[in-house]
Amino acid sequence: MLFKQLFDQETWTYTYLIADPVSKDAILIDPVNTHIDEYIELLAAHDLQLKYSLETHVHADHITASGLLRQRLGAQTGVSGLCGAESADIQIQDGDIFKFAGNEQIKVIATPGHTRGSISFLWRDRLFTGDSLLIGGCGRTDFQGGDAGAQYDCITQRLFTLPDETLVYPGHDYQQRWVSSIMQERTTNPRLAGKTREQFIEIMNNLNLPKPRLIDEAVPANRYCGLDEDQRQDAVALRDETLPIRVTTKTEDMVMTAKQHITEINVGQSRQLLREGNIVLIDTREESEYAAGHIDGALLLPRGMLEFKAGNLPELADKSKAILIYCRLGNRSALAAQTLQQLGYTNVLSMAGGFEAWEKSQTS
Numbered sequence: 001m002l003f004k005q006l007f008d009q010e011t012w013t014y015t016y017l018i019a020d021p022v023s024k025d026a027i028l029i030d031p032v033n034t035h036i037d038e039y040i041e042l043l044a045a046h047d048l049q050l051k052y053s054l055e056t057h058v059h060a061d062h063i064t065a066s067g068l069l070r071q072r073l074g075a076q077t078g079v080s081g082l083c084g085a086e087s088a089d090i091q092i093q094d095g096d097i098f099k100f101a102g103n104e105q106i107k108v109i110a111t112p113g114h115t116r117g118s119i120s121f122l123w124r125d126r127l128f129t130g131d132s133l134l135i136g137g138c139g140r141t142d143f144q145g146g147d148a149g150a151q152y153d154c155i156t157q158r159l160f161t162l163p164d165e166t167l168v169y170p171g172h173d174y175q176q177r178w179v180s181s182i183m184q185e186r187t188t189n190p191r192l193a194g195k196t197r198e199q200f201i202e203i204m205n206n207l208n209l210p211k212p213r214l215i216d217e218a219v220p221a222n223r224y225c226g227l228d229e230d231q232r233q234d235a236v237a238l239r240d241e242t243l244p245i246r247v248t249t250k251t252e253d254m255v256m257t258a259k260q261h262i263t264e265i266n267v268g269q270s271r272q273l274l275r276e277g278n279i280v281l282i283d284t285r286e287e288s289e290y291a292a293g294h295i296d297g298a299l300l301l302p303r304g305m306l307e308f309k310a311g312n313l314p315e316l317a318d319k320s321k322a323i324l325i326y327c328r329l330g331n332r333s334a335l336a337a338q339t340l341q342q343l344g345y346t347n348v349l350s351m352a353g354g355f356e357a358w359e360k361s362q363t364s
């Protein structure tokens with residue numbers, strides 16, 4: 001089996017990939033939206049098919065990538081039925097079992113407290129606790145239906161009763177620790193070891209932590225699998241139109257096929273065409289990637305919105321006009337170029353190597 005612990009530096013969030021190189025089934029737990037391309041590339045590199053994108057809870061400090069993973073790869077999204085995230089495909093309940101890769105199972109253990117709908121996932125000897133049990137700590141209980149008493153009960157009765165050697169993989173760590181065990185937490189966690197329920201509640205009620213920086217943005221978005229208002233509408237339409245194709249086709253194959261049907265040009269040729277002018281330059285990455293740096297004059301049109309937004313852009317009103325499209329590496333832009341062709345655009349080019357190659361060529 002393949003297991004990877006991924007880290008988001010911005011929010012100190014851990015994301016987990018569990019996959020089977022034989023059956024190709026893959027599962028992500030708590031993916032972060034800003035890493036969507038990394039996930040897609042990682043899955044493609046191992047030729048994996050993302051089956052589920054699961055949440056331990058509706059996060060208050062970052063936005064999930066689940067909705068985008070559903071749009072792009074056809075993964076099913078899952079979050080507890082107690083989270084008020086009705087747009088998720090699977091409303092998870094205590095005791096649910098996710099089967100994958102033949103005999104593999106992920107078991108759901110309800111661990112309310114940090115939020116009402118917080119759950120932990122148990123796979124083999126590994127426990128993914130989200131923000132219920134953290135290494136040497138636990139999730140705060142002062143918002144989203146938090147409940148310190150419930151948190152104490154589920155951690156002491158449901159998690160600390162698992163075998164001592166069970167590995168504890170948390171949803172965050174703010175001190176660069178990666179993994180713990182049930183024995184370690186049961187015997188040394190300062191909030192829980194040797195503490196009564198009353199003492200624990202007293203500690204939790206007096207943490208006085210500032211609100212997470214992104215809470216007002218993250219909680220509403222995460223109730224829609226991390227999609228913003230525009231993407232939510234697009235998601236419904238996309239789901240109907242493209243899901244069956246995405247479920248059965250691997251990303252890699254889709255890119256390969258697209259590249260056979262479109263015209264790619266390299267960075268040098270792109271630069272030349274842009275200098276000559278009279279070409280529409282489109283950046284088809286996500287908004288956050290665009291914000292972090294883009295080619296001058298590029299129009300932002302994320303891949304997931306292409307079908308819906310292209311028709312409304314005045315720059316794309318003339319379907320015979322030359323269009324140059326790029327992404328980070330040249331894969332998404334190949335897919336986007338093919339889509340534009342299918343929409344009737346007759347002069348579409350994709351930039352091979354994408355923004356990374358563009359930047360490299362500028363420094364070399």
Ligand SMILES: N[C@@H](CCC(=O)N[C@@H](CS)C(=O)NCC(=O)O)C(=O)O
Binds near residue numbers: 114137138172209210
């Ligand atoms: N400084 C962080 C706040 C992080 C935070 O409050 N994290 C929650 C989990 S979503 C928590 O329970 N933290 C436990 C703690 O800080 O003790 C931010 O602004 O995002």
Ligand SMILES: [Fe+2]
Binds near residue numbers: 057060061114131139
């Ligand atoms: Fe959290």
